[in-house]
Amino acid sequence: MAQIWPIGGGKGGSGKSFLTSSLGRLLAAMGKKTLLVDLDLGSANLHTLLGVPYPEKSFSDFIRKKITLLEDIVLETPINNLFIISGAHDSLDIANLPYEQKIKTVRAIARLDYDWILLDLGAGTSFNTLDFFLISQNSIFVTTPEPTSIENVYRLVRSIYFRRIRQYFTATEFKTLEREVETQFGEGSFNKPDCIIQVIKLAHPEKGEILESDFNSFKFKLVLNQLRKHDNIVLGSQICKIIEKHLGFHIEFAGNVTHDDRVHDAICQRVSFLERYPYTRTAYDLRELSKNIAKSGNQQLMLRYS
């Protein structure tokens, strides 16, 4: 079964698409059959980073049911072993994705026959984005060393947590849960994962147990992109530490990727940064990152999706 790794977080422009395309190239070069799926709600542009200027099929065709099988919208790229599902042309298409169809998409992605599937999820925390995150127990969060971007990572971690809980309850049950938590722990406590889980474990012990094991099985990784020379090199590990301690998720710091103006140059010239500038610190960082990801992609289980 495929290794599925959603990539998201940070804010617009933190480098998710650049990292997705770079990791895709490196995994493909390791001989792994790799698929990149562009699920960015706002700005689908992964194809451009892969030298596919005019994708003749895209996710829109699948959503509009012009093409029924997900495997039929997969496109080849000029890179050996690397394939792409190009993002929706029209952001409305994916933003309005009906629930049924989203489930269908999620299942279809999980069944695709690749060694590795990377999902470029964009920056938001909309329900659609969160549900795509929850396809897999793995994910990669990208942030830059800026407070705004880091803030979004915390927001994303929290949202994933809530979304996961929400998936096990009906809307009414969820409301009751909220009231229950607030009466037991006081106003504002519904923000605290710790309090919610305690109540769930009392009121719905089986669900509490499943959720707890879900949360323990999440494998999050953090990448700090665009690190400049005066930035704090331990920032990434500090962020992971604080997420673990205060949000209760295990998250591993997967590495820094140095800022290099030539990334911009390579993108503008529409050439692969890794090929054009292989001996830069940034290219080295990307290679190390791909090794880290490839190594930890061994035992993956699908999460229950309800």
Place this chain on the structure above:
Amino acid sequence: MQKDFAKLNYYEMLDISPVAAFFEIRHAYNAALQIYGADSMVSYSLFSNDERKKILNHLERAYLTLINAQERKKYDKELGQAGLLPQVEGRTPLKRPACIYDVKRQTGVKIMPKKTNKTILRENVEGNKKISEILSRPEISGTDLKSIRNELGIPLEEIAQETRVRLDYLTYIEEDKTNRLPAIAFLKGFIKAYLKILCLEPVDDICARYMKWLENAGKKS
């Protein structure tokens, strides 16, 4: 699963082992201040001012207790009685020599990174166009290394002194006298030491490119 910070014991708050030495406690406290301080980029968006104040108070209490031998003994006893410190019972604390030269440890400690010679050197390396051009080549020769060193204005003698590599070897390396170079295993070590002194990173990668150059130079001659 998450625990309320106030419910953690002092060792957990500071992320240290129950047998941590004093210097480790101090180090952990400094590291925590760096993370939870009001101007920290890491935590500012995660806590309200109130929450942060509470956490800082807890940390201070933890630190002041553990750093005081008597207070710490009392606290350990309380924890032990509450059954919260099982790993310490019946085990003598690990005697570890304080490794002050542990580089990894130091990266976490620095509160205010002082501008050391190394940082200045690193800035010079990064700010220099010629060096950055040389470093982006697929193969790097000894002559290239020499130009970098000259750009940085560091005498070869200084490198010899710091790396303890014999000056004549360093000269052969820089002058590309490939027939006089030592055995590969030694050569690699020398090159890496040289690169480290000049803060040229990533060391392994650049060294590999030097070796590649050497291989090709051997083929040509």
